[in-house]
Amino acid sequence: MVIPVSSWGRLNAAPHAVLPIDALGSQRPLSFTLPLPEPGQTVLPYGMGRSYGDVCLNPDGALWLTAGADHWLAFDADSGLLTCQAGTLLADIQRLMAPRGWMLPVTPGTQFVTVGGAIANDVHGKNHHRAGSFGHHVQALTLQRTDGRTITCGPDQHAEWFAATVGGLGLTGLITQATLPLRRVASPWLDTETIAFDALERFYALAAESEADWEYTVSWIDCLDPRGRGVFIRANHGAAGASVPTQRPRSSGLNMPFTPPLSLVNKISLRAFNTLYYHAHRLRQGRRISHYLPFFYPLDGIAHWNRMYGPRGFYQYQCVVPFDGGEQAIAALLERIAQSGQGSFLAVLKTFGHQASPGLLSFAQPGITLALDFPNQGDKTLRLFEQMDAIVGQAGGRLYPAKDARMPAGLFQSGYPQWAQMQPYRDPGISSAMSRRLMGQ
Template structure:
């Protein structure tokens, strides 16, 4: 089968094998040769692809094994969606502590990429809340690991890109919540100094903080919308979320994200939300997962797909690095309307190859325009390299090997934990196998 990742940059052929029963996973792995676990394919580049090889599809491992409504401890299989956990847990007074910008990802994928959300400064990344996991290696070995049991294997597997074995189930500690509602505030601002001041002022009192920026405004003073939120308390309730979903039914012949659409869209988006700025009570889903109701939105970038570029740079020099990247984007005549800027907290990541580090992170989408886009991304690489930052491998499709090695200094210590029967497009590109 031809399988794409979310960036739709290529559709390489794969041999596909389904995983449906935990006790059968070792047998499937032994019979199908070198492969890679694949969940929902929501990674943007080649971390979830194994071109020319085998993919072990984990969505069949979709069972809840145990849930303690008194303690919030959940054990489930690796193919369970974060959405399904939220819909099970929230009505019972619990929630996942950390989720990314979509809930349409599997537990195994969330662990393998150690995903983060809008509350890293408060609760870290997904791996911080995994208390144990079961791993099956291609040689038949099965092992259990966690922060207190074989912690070296746990640190290699969390954020380990699926390269240490196939995760088959996990124990997750949920957090208590009163319901699905959130108390939010949106603030329109001008300038990067204003963003950093808002981020710093919000960390103590707000669990979730994130900013949309108009990356085309770098030629003047960068403008943006700073959004912050806390889980609402008992008895608080807002308007029910709209259940209507939109869909991108076809792939247009050219990218709908272009010079004709970007500037008016960004201007309209900023002005409309600036007018509605202030406090509100909203359901958690539209705040946490704003694009989940737009099915196949990745098709709007056209037949050549798109790159998502997410980096993190240390706070020292971070303002200058972000400003330099935004200037480079403006100079190149490129842009993104899915431009997100936020800060990470000062805490140690749970995985050897986890992406979050103390600093500020910028994420942008760019239509694939060939050499023109590659030239811009190389310029952004230069800024990240000089600032001592790193690129998020869950979203990467073309990072230079030297930038990977500099950004992830524990990579050589990770190699002894690799399963020799597992390989991906990304691992061959950055680690040689």
């Protein structure tokens, strides 16, 4: 079946032949035959399409839809070790296991992501400074190649395949299953603290001061304010025996039911939202107990929020710049964005920790990361990105493929010097719009 498929940024719906993969059988070891594309056509694994740009798209080719392959294969209640099929949703792991005292060791800002997608983009969470990225926790994974070969790898087994596949953008084969440890938690509630700041220097001081004692840190900044006012949020899992509410929070029920004819994000709505958000949080500063759902996944509370950008969709720009010279680079980026009047709600600023990345193409590296959305205003937006690319490139930084739809090949190759080392591990039957744009095939 050929249908139009797009990713979270809704920039580029293009026809794809979709090949659903079912539960891949439940016998051990798993054995199955993959649906193959038409002769001459390439294929690409597709999880939930929660990537913003073209890393999960293969226009005019085929997609393996993996979300149906979501069986849990084993769970060790002593060690927390879970083995599951790669289409398993992080949301299901959290929902079923958090009330039993287990949670994922790393989770991105949406729970509607598959385990395979989390590995292929080597996603990070608010605890990168303590726990590293998702791939740091994967103990083993199984790859199915288009030539029928199966490879099981991990940090200590075929480690070269593991390094190519973690953060490997789906290009080394289909990840069919993975083993990773869940972590013990006393409850699904977190002890959080919110602190408003009115300049970037204060953000850096708060980040440094919080690293030792707080597992999760993140901040929102107002991209229209070049001084960098914002809100810093830090949290730890609640202690055993701490008193917590007995009921989980009710779902907000909010939904963006249709795509408006024009983007609802413009200079006026942006200024109003940012001012309101900043002052609302300034007035609510301090400690409180938060359920993991609104803390980890605030945007999941509004279904289809990506429609608010209208029919032209939106870009996300996420970069990381090394600590050395990074503060100046972030200040320069924010100044450019503020001058342009573009940018959107909820620009996120965070410092990454010092762990070496597990994947050859993993995004997270020691430094400062900035992420923000931009309504697609065509050339005007692309020209701004070129100026931002120059700042990131000069600072020795890189952009995040999971969020990208347009970075030039030169910036990718300078930001990911190990990209050529990864090429021998690619599956020749697999290709994506992004791989063709950045790696030539």
